[in-house]
Every structure is written in structure tokens, then in C-alpha cells.
Amino acid sequence: MKKLFRLISIIISSLALVLVLSACGSKPLSAQNVVTRAKQTNTITWGVKADTKLFGLMDVKTGQIKGFEVDLAKAITKQILGPKGKAEFVQVTSSTRMPLLENGNIDAIMATMTITPEREKQVDFSRSYFDAGQSLLVKQGSPIKNVKDLNKNGATVLGVVGSNSVQNVAKFAPKAKVLQLSDYAQAMTALKSGQGEALTTDNGILAGMSVENPGYVLVGGNFTKEPYGIAINKHQTEFRKDLNSALTKVEQSGQYNRLLKKWFGNVKGMHYKEMLR
Amino acid sequence: MKDFIDAYSWINMRYLFQGLGITVIVSIASIAGSYVIGALLGIIRYVNIRFISPIVGLVIDIIRNLPLLLIIFFTYFGLPNLGFRPSSIWATIIAMIVFESTMIAEIVRSGIQAVDPGQMEGARANGLTYAQAMQHIILPQAMKKMIPALVSQFISLIKDTSLATIIVLPDLMHNAQIVYGQNSTYILPMFLMLAIMYFVVCYALSLVSRSLERRLN
Amino acid sequence: MIAIFQNYGGLLLQGFGQTLLCSIIALFFSLIIGSMFAIFETTPVKFLRVIARIYIEVFRNIPLLVITMFFFVVIPMFVAKISGFAAGTIGLTIYTSAFIAETVRAGIQSVDPGQMEGARANGLSFWQAMRYIVLPQAFRYVIPPLGNQFINLVKNSSVLAFVAGFDLMYQGNVIASDSLSTMSTYVCIGLLYLVITLPLSYWMRYLEKKLA
Numbered sequence: 001m002k003k004l005f006r007l008i009s010i011i012i013s014s015l016a017l018v019l020v021l022s023a024c025g026s027k028p029l030s031a032q033n034v035v036t037r038a039k040q041t042n043t044i045t046w047g048v049k050a051d052t053k054l055f056g057l058m059d060v061k062t063g064q065i066k067g068f069e070v071d072l073a074k075a076i077t078k079q080i081l082g083p084k085g086k087a088e089f090v091q092v093t094s095s096t097r098m099p100l101l102e103n104g105n106i107d108a109i110m111a112t113m114t115i116t117p118e119r120e121k122q123v124d125f126s127r128s129y130f131d132a133g134q135s136l137l138v139k140q141g142s143p144i145k146n147v148k149d150l151n152k153n154g155a156t157v158l159g160v161v162g163s164n165s166v167q168n169v170a171k172f173a174p175k176a177k178v179l180q181l182s183d184y185a186q187a188m189t190a191l192k193s194g195q196g197e198a199l200t201t202d203n204g205i206l207a208g209m210s211v212e213n214p215g216y217v218l219v220g221g222n223f224t225k226e227p228y229g230i231a232i233n234k235h236q237t238e239f240r241k242d243l244n245s246a247l248t249k250v251e252q253s254g255q256y257n258r259l260l261k262k263w264f265g266n267v268k269g270m271h272y273k274e275m276l277r
Numbered sequence: 278m279k280d281f282i283d284a285y286s287w288i289n290m291r292y293l294f295q296g297l298g299i300t301v302i303v304s305i306a307s308i309a310g311s312y313v314i315g316a317l318l319g320i321i322r323y324v325n326i327r328f329i330s331p332i333v334g335l336v337i338d339i340i341r342n343l344p345l346l347l348i349i350f351f352t353y354f355g356l357p358n359l360g361f362r363p364s365s366i367w368a369t370i371i372a373m374i375v376f377e378s379t380m381i382a383e384i385v386r387s388g389i390q391a392v393d394p395g396q397m398e399g400a401r402a403n404g405l406t407y408a409q410a411m412q413h414i415i416l417p418q419a420m421k422k423m424i425p426a427l428v429s430q431f432i433s434l435i436k437d438t439s440l441a442t443i444i445v446l447p448d449l450m451h452n453a454q455i456v457y458g459q460n461s462t463y464i465l466p467m468f469l470m471l472a473i474m475y476f477v478v479c480y481a482l483s484l485v486s487r488s489l490e491r492r493l494n
Numbered sequence: 495m496i497a498i499f500q501n502y503g504g505l506l507l508q509g510f511g512q513t514l515l516c517s518i519i520a521l522f523f524s525l526i527i528g529s530m531f532a533i534f535e536t537t538p539v540k541f542l543r544v545i546a547r548i549y550i551e552v553f554r555n556i557p558l559l560v561i562t563m564f565f566f567v568v569i570p571m572f573v574a575k576i577s578g579f580a581a582g583t584i585g586l587t588i589y590t591s592a593f594i595a596e597t598v599r600a601g602i603q604s605v606d607p608g609q610m611e612g613a614r615a616n617g618l619s620f621w622q623a624m625r626y627i628v629l630p631q632a633f634r635y636v637i638p639p640l641g642n643q644f645i646n647l648v649k650n651s652s653v654l655a656f657v658a659g660f661d662l663m664y665q666g667n668v669i670a671s672d673s674l675s676t677m678s679t680y681v682c683i684g685l686l687y688l689v690i691t692l693p694l695s696y697w698m699r700y701l702e703k704k705l706a
Contacts, residue, residue, distance in 0.1 A: 050445070050455070051455065051458055053459075057459075058455050060288055060289060060292045060455065060456060060459070061288050063292070063295070091445045091447075092445065093445060094671065095667055095670065095671050096353075096444060096445065098671070098674060098676070099353075099354040099670075099676045103354065103357030103358070103362060104357060104362055105357065105362050105364075118674075119674075121674075122674045161667045161668060161671055162667075162671030167672075179578065179658040180658055180664075180667075180668060181658055182443060182655075182656060182667075184458075185454055185455065185457075185458025185459075186454070186458070186656075188458060188461075189457065189458060189461070189464065189567050190566070190567070190658075192461045192464075192571065193566070193567050193568070193569075193570035193571045193575075194570045194571075194575045195566070195570060195575065195577075195578070195658075212459060212460070213461060338692065338695060338696075339688065339692070341695075342645065342649070342687070342688055342691035342692050342695050343649065343684050343687055343688065343691075344649040344650070344651075344652035344663065344687055345649070345652075346652045346653075346655065346663055347652070347663070347666075347680055347683060347684050347687065350676075350680050351677075351680060351684075354676045354677060354680070355677055355680075358677070429554075432554070432555065436555075436556070436557035436558065437557070439557040439559045439560065440557075440559060440653070442559075443655075443656070450557070450559060450560065461571075464567060464568060464571065465568055465571075465572075468560065468563070468564050468567075468568055471556075471560050472556050472560055472564075475555065475556050475557055475560060476552065476555045476556055479554075479555035479556075480551065480555045483555070
């Protein structure tokens, strides 16, 4: 009898726990106006990468994140909040950025995030601030020349959890096995230790990796178009408008081109002049 | 050899020590929090209060049978739904306290159970109240029995903070990954240093516990 | 919640299978290795005792993640390529074996030393006495703690997510970022872990009571 009671109580409580947790999961966001709050605190909190050279990389010396996206985020913050506006940065990875945005830990994501229709169901995007394309990074002298060479049994492609490049592999090389690592540093380390033949993601990120790892090169050109957008929560129309007009101002003032040249000017495999705005 | 000298440059080592600092701070906060809450939960479970103890017991059983990684996700991604947005450091500390206090509750419960029940009867017969007997007679003895289990749990806690790299806690593991992610010749030296640093911290704790045990006996 | 099970049932099942598989493989080998070091620790040979002590202390005091990443990242650079699943399982085996060694050693030492002496007096060698007299008694004593080690093993196997080991946690991360419903995905994953660990834990508690 006691056992039966215990069993029943276990089942009921587990169900209750599940209900509570799933109720939490579906609770609507506190739709606070980001612009109003940002003006009050004089700060915009950005989710940026810390493991991606050229875009956002942790500088071991200073403990600061540095890169094109970080600089652009600072410029946009100053356009919205004025010259004294502060940009705060929170490190994100491809798998943590969406929950962090929804939860309100960050106001906006500027973390090599491609504008895709599926994502647009969950978040809103600014207009594209960088036009990337998916490519491959391989060891110099590798027999892999383009994405078609990977479409065979036994080929292993490395990618990052939560990036849309791994989904594209299924489209372009359906026979290849895909290993999804937790961030780019891990994926690069896995490529070096031979866990896969190629690492796939957007060309800008790969170019940064090949700068740091001279034995590795980009091959096959871009096989997709990946326009990067600033992701923000739904229903933040004012914030989105502000971001777009700030981006326009940054572009018109020539600051955008200066940043592009600063970060991509000397990178092999990136034609920054084609990307000037 | 040159790889090792370069890898252990002052800049890299300073970055690793910063990570070690975070690991230690998070560990100390979690140990303190989970010890207090765990002991409380363990006692609640032992004294068998009607309705409360079975429910507490069930919650404990569910939490302690989940992977810590999942608890970390729940705190980091789930708590904001309740209106609290923790940083990765707070999320780790909270997750650690939630998870470890259930483990400690079990240790405390079985520690109390291991004390001869005759002790309680004797104390009550001598006019002590239940709470007095618990506080002055049972708990001190139980504590002595629990020390080895508690300490190995705390050591697990320190080691498990490394899992929080998944929510970008800037701890020792994470900082080492950042360093070797930027230069592949640093991979082996970094792993060696990681092993040494974690070993020193954990082993020091186990030495302290051993001397504590000796002094109590 | 239900939608997750419907849409990603195959992935969840695959992850569940891999988690179970790697846990069982790791349990099997860590039992063998752990018992071996436990016996080493109780032999009269000092050299073996020192070896066992070092092995146990080293691997009990280093995070599982460090050991696993070592096999995933470092070993392929210098020795041979191993998959994430293999790296994870090897890491789990080594890590758990250090804990099992401690458990089994305590079990061996709980057997009355007179048993060993008696067996030796009757002409059995140390190994024979160990194998036929001491170990069978020690194992009965250590079954509940070993069960708890197995539960820990299942939970710790989530470390495979870091090395693309295709286990439950890895699939959870993949599903969470694909479905974009993070919390409900992880609740599903949690339920699947509980399916393995909760019955085991109640069974162990029952055994503990029965054997005590």
C-alpha cells in the first residue's frame, strides 16, 4: 500500500514538474521597450562571439573582445545613444545566443548570424551588415577542392552546433557525416587533430582561422549566400528602426568602410573592396 | 620544448590564473551554499515530516539523477522566465548549489542514519528535547562519519565547474581553450597545465580533509 | 514538449541509445580496471601499491572534461585518430575506474583479514585467495556503491556532448538550436535521463536496505 502510494506520488509530482517547467518555457517575454531602457541606462548590451578571429575574438592580453563586429556594435551604439553611449559585450556561442536574447540577457545579437526564414519566425533582424558566404577550410594539399568532394561516404565535416552551415551541408553533401562542436575554437582544434576532413562555416570566419593557422586554406569559393543581420526580439519595432538608421549613418559616414579595411584589408581570400558600402 | 616555453608565457599564464580565480570563487560560493542547504534538506529528509519530507525527497531524487550539465542549462536558460537573469557566474553558482545540495542531503541523511539509534533514545531519556538531542548528540557524531564523503563531493564540485564552459563561464577550462584555440602548438602544454592546476586545488582539499579526520579521531 | 518527441523522436532515440551504450561499455571496462587497481592497492608488493595510489589520486583529482578533451584533441595529434564517442567512452572509463578502485578497495578491506590468512594457511596463493575467497565477499558489500557509480557514469556521459559523441545531451543541443524551443527540449532530455537513472537509484536504495 505504501509502495503504491509512493509510486503514485512520484508520477503525479513528475507530471507537475514537467508542467511547471513547460509553462515556464512558454511564458511570453516581458516585452519591455529596449530603446527606452537603453536610453535610461545609456547602455546597449550586445551578444558577440569571443572565439572568432576578425569578428569577435578574446584578446588574452587585455581580456577584451576585439573584432569587426565589436567595433561596428560600438559605432552603432554611439549613433543611437550619442557619443557617450556605452556598449556592453556578453560572450555568446551559436547555441547560447538565441536563448540569451529571448531571456533578455542581451539586447541584440551581433555574432556572425545569418538572416534565415526559420530564424525570422523567432527573432527580428536588422538589415544585413555583412555579406558572407559559406565555404570550406581544409589542410593545405588536401584532396578536398570543393563541397562536392565531400559528398561521399566516410567523409566527415566539422561545424558548430546552432549554426545554419551544418544544415547546408545536408543540402550540398548529403552523404557526408557532420560533427557539431560547441564553438569555433573547438571545431578548429578538431580539424587540426584530424577529426574531420573539412571545417565548414562562413568565409569570413574561415579566413580568420587561416590567418592564425597558416597550414590551412579556404577552398571551393562560396557555395551559399549568408547575409549577417543584427538579431533582436520580436515586437521591438522602434529598436529595429533605430538600428537600421544607425547602420545607414555608419555606412554613409565612411566609418563602415574604414572598419572593413581595418579588419579585412590584409586577409588572404577576402576581397574587402567588393564589400565596401 | 620551445612550444612549452612560449605557451607558458606570462600573458598566457596570467590569463589561466584569472580563470583559476573564477573556478575557485565559484567553487567556494557553491560549497558554502550547498553545504548549508544540503544539511538542511538532509535533516528534513531524515526526520520524516508528514507530506513535506516525501515531497522534498522526491525533488531531491529527481535533481540528483539528472546530469549537472542539464541543471546548468535550466538555470541559465530557464531562470530568466521567472524574472531573474543570472550572469554565467551566478548561473553556475546557482546550478551547483541546486545540484550539489541534493547530493549532500543524501550524505547527511545516511550519516545521521548511521548513528546508533540508541543514542537518541538515551538522550531523550535523559530529558533532552528532540532538537537538543539532534544538535548536541547526533549531529556531531554524524558529521565525523560524513567528512570523507562530503569532501569527495566537494572535490567533484570543483572539477564539475569545468562543465560550465558550455555557458561561457570564464573559468580555467574556458580560458585554456581560448589560449589553445588561438595557437595549436599550445594544445599539449595547456592540457598539461590544466591537469596540474586542477590537481593541485583538488588534492590540497583532500589533504586538508585527511588531517581534519585525523584530528577528530 | 510532445512536439519535440514527435519531430525529433529519431534523434532522441539515437542519443538515448548512444548514452546507454557508452555507459555500459565504460562500466564494463572501468569495473575491470578499477578492480585491478583495488587489488594492487591491497597487495603486499609496494611497487604495485604506489602505482595504484598514483593512478587513483591523479584521475580522481582531474575533471572528466579535461581527460575527455585530452583524448579527443591531443591523442589524435600525436598518436591516432579517435572518434568523439570513443574519446568520451575512454575518458569516462578512466575517470570512473579511479572511483571504482576506491570503492572496491574499501570492500576488500571490509572483509575480515582472517579470511585471507586462513586461505593462505590452507595453501592458496595470494591471487587464488583474492579470486575465490576475498573478492566474492567484497563484491556483495560494494554492490550498492557500485550502482551509484553507474548512475554517476550515466549522468557524466553527458560530457560526450563536448566532443560530438552523439549522445543524448549532444542531440539535445542540436535539437534545442534547431527547434529554438530550448527549455522544452532540455526537459525532454531530462526525462530521458531520469528513465535510466531514477529506477536504478531506487533499486540501489532497496538493495542497500536489504543488504544492511
